[in-house]
Amino acid sequence: MFSTANVNTNARRNVVLNGTDTLSSFGNTNEQQIIFSTEREVDLYDLEELCDAVGWARRPLRKVKTAIQNSFLVLSMWEQKGKKCRLIGFSRATSDHAFNATVWDVVVHPD
Secondary structure (H helix, E strand, O other), X not given: OOOOOEEEOOOOOEEEEOOOOEEEEEOOOOEEEEEEEOOOOOOHHHHHHHHHHOOOOOXXXXXXXXXXXXXXXXXXXXXXXXXXXXXXXXXXXEEOOOOOEEEEEEEEOOO
16 A cells, blocks of 8 residues: 655646555646556557557567466556546556566656
């Protein structure tokens, strides 16, 4: 669970991280939310588009799906502006469920 924090951004907006896993920016002209989720379904084509944006080589979607299904944890980050929502971050972890975990495929949109 996340705690509440206020941070000033370059646009001089207050950024609030609340307990529901949402990072919100409130400005005079545009409202934006950054949503972190461990439960939201990730569309493989959206993930492929995100990976393209950072210059990663394409991987077979069948194998990407298998990797995600076999992951211990999948974290996605979404940008929501008004009614438009897009995937802007992704990561996953595998684990031995006792001591160790490995973080894989950390990708954040360059914009």
